[in-house]
Amino acid sequence: xxxxxxxxxxxxxxxxxxxxxxxxxxxxxxxxxxxxxxxxxxxxxxxxxxxxxxxxxxxxxxxxxxxxxxxxxxxxxxxxxxxxxxxxxxxxxxxxxxxxxxxxxxxxxxxxxxxxxxxxxxxxxxxxxxxxxxxxxxxxxxxxxxxxxxxxxxxxxxxxxxxxxxxxxxxxxxxxxxxxxxxxxxxxxxxxxxxxxxxxxxxxxxxxxxxxxxxxxxxxxxxxxxxxxxxxxxxxxxxxxxxxxxxxxxxxxxxxxxxxxxxxxxxxxxxxxxxxxxxxxxxxxxxxxxxxxxxxxxxxxxxxxxxxxxxxxxxxxxxxxxxxxxxxxxxxxxxxxxxxxxxxxxxxxxxxxxxxxxxxxxxxxxxxxxxxxxxxxxxxxxxxxxxxxxxxxxxxxxxxxxxxxxxxxxxxxxxxxxxxxxxxxxxxxxxxxxxxxxxxxxxxxxxxxxxxxxxxxxxxxxxxxxxxxxxxxxxxxxxxxxxxxxxxxxxxxxxxxxxxxxxxxxxxxxxxxxxxxxxxxxxxxxxxxxxxxxxxxxxxxxxxxxxxxxxxxxxxxxxxxxxxxxxxxxxxxxxxxxxxxxxxxxxxxxxxxxxxxxxxxxxxxxxxxxxxxxxxxxxxxxxxxxxxxxxxxxxxxxxxxxxxxxxxxxxxxxxxxxxxxxxxxxxxxxxxxxxxxxxxxxxxxxxxxxxxxxxxxxxxxxxxxxxxxxxxxxxxxxxxxxxxxxxxxxxxxxxxxxxxxx
Numbered sequence: 001x002x003x004x005x006x007x008x009x010x011x012x013x014x015x016x017x018x019x020x021x022x023x024x025x026x027x028x029x030x031x032x033x034x035x036x037x038x039x040x041x042x043x044x045x046x047x048x049x050x051x052x053x054x055x056x057x058x059x060x061x062x063x064x065x066x067x068x069x070x071x072x073x074x075x076x077x078x079x080x081x082x083x084x085x086x087x088x089x090x091x092x093x094x095x096x097x098x099x100x101x102x103x104x105x106x107x108x109x110x111x112x113x114x115x116x117x118x119x120x121x122x123x124x125x126x127x128x129x130x131x132x133x134x135x136x137x138x139x140x141x142x143x144x145x146x147x148x149x150x151x152x153x154x155x156x157x158x159x160x161x162x163x164x165x166x167x168x169x170x171x172x173x174x175x176x177x178x179x180x181x182x183x184x185x186x187x188x189x190x191x192x193x194x195x196x197x198x199x200x201x202x203x204x205x206x207x208x209x210x211x212x213x214x215x216x217x218x219x220x221x222x223x224x225x226x227x228x229x230x231x232x233x234x235x236x237x238x239x240x241x242x243x244x245x246x247x248x249x250x251x252x253x254x255x256x257x258x259x260x261x262x263x264x265x266x267x268x269x270x271x272x273x274x275x276x277x278x279x280x281x282x283x284x285x286x287x288x289x290x291x292x293x294x295x296x297x298x299x300x301x302x303x304x305x306x307x308x309x310x311x312x313x314x315x316x317x318x319x320x321x322x323x324x325x326x327x328x329x330x331x332x333x334x335x336x337x338x339x340x341x342x343x344x345x346x347x348x349x350x351x352x353x354x355x356x357x358x359x360x361x362x363x364x365x366x367x368x369x370x371x372x373x374x375x376x377x378x379x380x381x382x383x384x385x386x387x388x389x390x391x392x393x394x395x396x397x398x399x400x401x402x403x404x405x406x407x408x409x410x411x412x413x414x415x416x417x418x419x420x421x422x423x424x425x426x427x428x429x430x431x432x433x434x435x436x437x438x439x440x441x442x443x444x445x446x447x448x449x450x451x452x453x454x455x456x457x458x459x460x461x462x463x464x465x466x467x468x469x470x471x472x473x474x475x476x477x478x479x480x481x482x483x484x485x486x487x488x489x490x491x492x493x494x495x496x497x498x499x500x501x502x503x504x505x506x507x508x509x510x511x512x513x514x515x516x517x518x519x520x521x522x523x524x525x526x527x528x529x530x531x532x533x534x535x536x537x538x539x540x541x542x543x544x545x546x547x548x549x550x551x552x553x554x555x556x557x558x559x560x561x562x563x564x565x566x567x568x569x570x571x572x573x574x575x576x577x578x579x580x581x582x583x584x585x586x587x588x589x590x591x592x593x594x595x596x597x598x599x600x601x602x603x604x605x606x607x608x609x610x611x612x613x614x615x616x617x618x619x620x621x622x623x624x625x626x627x628x629x630x631x632x633x634x635x636x637x638x639x640x641x642x643x644x645x646x647x648x649x650x651x652x653x654x655x656x657x658x659x660x661x662x663x664x665x666x667x668x669x670x671x672x673x674x675x676x677x678x679x680x681x682x683x684x685x686x687x688x689x690x691x692x693x694x695x696x697x698x699x700x701x702x703x704x705x706x707x708x709x710x711x712x713x714x715x716x717x718x719x720x721x722x723x724x725x726x727x728x729x730x731x732x733x734x735x736x737x738x739x740x741x742x
Contacts, residue, residue: 030365037360044356045349047108050335053345053352056083056110058324058331059291062098064088074098079331081106083355084291084323087114087156090123090433092372095156099368110356111364113210115291118160118432119178120144122151123379124563125427125434126388127395128504128540129164129190131559133180133584134625135394136666136690138193144391145197147384150207154378155433156370158362159210161258163194165245166215170595171588172225174508177429177540177560179220181584182597182622184241185685188248195254203255204363213249214258215293216269216280218242222262225594227507231262235716236678238264243718247284255288255358259321261296268303270296271312276320283718289322289354298327309333314342322351380438385564392561392568394664397581398626399545399555405532406554407575407628410491414457415446416483416526417496418464418519419538425464425498428540428560429505438563442496442538445566449574457490459483461526464500465516478518480525487529494534494573495523501560504540512591514544527551536569545619546589557581575628580664580690582625589619598622599681623668623685629659629695636729636736643707644741645722651703651738653731657693666690667701671711672728678713683730686710703729707740 029035030044045053060078062085074094078085080101087095095114103109120126126144135141145163152160164178165187180190191213198211218238222229233242246257257280260269269275270292280286297316298309306312313329314337324330337343359365398406419426423439443458450456461483487493497519502508514520526533535552537543540560549555556579558569571577588596592614598621603609610616634654643649655665669687673680687703687710705711712722724740 033366037357040360041353041356045352052081053348054334055079055081056352056355057322058082059084059326061086084113084115087116090155092156092370096369103368111359111368113158113359114156115159115161116157117430118148118152119162119430121148121432123433124151124384124388125431126562127392128177128428128560129180130177131395133186133190134397134581135391136582136688137394138189140391141190142193142197144387145194147387149198149209151378153207153209154373157209160198161212161214163191164214165191166220167242168220169597170225171513171541172510174504175506177504183685184244186584187245191245191249192252195249195252210255210358210362212256212258213246213254215260216257217246217260218264219260219262225509227509228261231264233265239714239718250284250286257290259290259292261293263303268300268305270300271305271315271319273319288358291323292321292325294325295327297324297329317343322354388562389564389568392564393577395559395581396572396579397557397583398579399557399620401626402553408573412455412490414486414490414493416459416461416493418460418462419496419498425500426538426560426565427562429501440564440566442566442569445570449570457486459486461522462518480522484525484529487526487531492532493526495526496536498538499540513541523548542585542587544591578628578661578663582623582666583620586618586622587620589615599684601679602682627663629657629661629663631665632656632658633732633734636734638736638738642739642741645707649705651729653701654698655701656698657695660695662694664690664692667731669703670730674726676723680713
């Protein structure tokens, strides 16, 4: 009788489970949008075979030249049931055709999630991220990311491999262009802004995409700027410098994380359980999934960490890496590893759970297809171009303005340099589907700006560079003589120099960050004419200016601005736009100073340890940027001189536009801890704010201080703490001291 009751109870429980896995209309529970996501995930995993689960953990590619008419050829290359595709096309028709295969020709109809590198725009190319940081306007950057997400989503993308939030302090590393500079706090603020722009408050909504934080973590510290190379970072520096942007963006809801190529202090992050599980999942509670960088699982062999592809798959998966991007190690070897009991199916389930969770949150099960619209309906819409132009305006940094030569007042202006009529390199690295035909060149902007106001005399002067070979022109001779002649005929010479897009971005490693020699020679020829020189730089990094700065009366950094190259810089030169950008990284005097950054720790002998052959100080500091107006700062005011570790206080400063032009000012608030158990940087940015001030207007800028958040530090285990003692708060040349008590 007892045995019969037990069997009956088991049967009832089993029947109830079957019923619970059905929706009201008889459909499987995972297809019921009214059920919680976790219940839907549980139900779907319970129905999947091991092979179906493993397919979800792999990502392949669909090529640029594919189209809906050869869908059968495309799907032959893509296993039916694949979890993700890197979508290099921009055709919604092909994307939908691939999705139809997944939804209608697989047993369970699990949608593909389509990813792509949307770093600073899709078709509408915005300024590079490094330039965006120079705007000090996170809200505007968030708007740009939202507009980029819309263009990408309408073209078939559900998931973008952006933002890149690697703190970087060595300009030889080409990928410095993709991030927000050298400061952890700045990068954190822009990381959160980008995530909110891409995902919105609900990434299942139309026009929203899942964001990816990359490259987790420490990639920006690779030795000598050598991409994919070794990185040695102390545990405490890892926590205080390289991890804060990731923690902030995870808390902001970032859906996915891309692991770094980096061999971090002896363990490649691709197989680091400490990074991918202990920190990301256990300490921070991230619920989304991690994806490798391109081919990184297989590259564990080259790094000397795995014996073969099977070993690579084992180590990466056991570390907590859910999706293998394009190395196919998971696709080929995970099942074997399960059969050998080196990986459990329970582990597979947990990895698949994370991927399915994001797919459900993205709304792909309810809305697997996208509207099939025209390019005119998707790209370069007026509001998108307006934001791109506004952002380009705010990124421009006025570095030098001797004798207020800018704005230009002269009637005869020589416009010289290889960037003037360039419609390709100004878009910068990782320009996605940007097209030269959509670029407003510098020349076009200048012609429009100065029409009827000044005579423009143009000469290219030289090429951008002769390296790589694609820039070599058969029979080319330089145009220095013509350029010098144009300068002599003019009142002022404006030189537009810079980098080609291939000198920045991934695998764009340079031993020096000096401008190409032919451009330096051009500058010397123009300097020899005796005419005043305005140097405008279109670059993807800080460049070496020490030897050439004395030759220039003014220097303007316009970065790689995207499609809106002309009007923003023309407006700054004419005075229509008052520049408000400030540097998000340090400009060294020379390449020999790198790595160089503002928040270094104090030396044991401050008056010694200097270079013997070059200055030790930078040419232009982090946060530097001039304006066409002047701003006057009051003394700092604190709501209290002491604060408890669990209390709060407010510090204010009044800023007055004391000049003759309206202008925007950025106030940077720095913290210094003169004595601390763990030594602190000489100063740390902990807050910034940007406001527009009309001529004569005074506004109050405020720093609301939470001692743990704003005055505290972090130890080698990732624990935040604040110590009692004295702290100095600085704004420009103003400072105030406060005491923190227990």
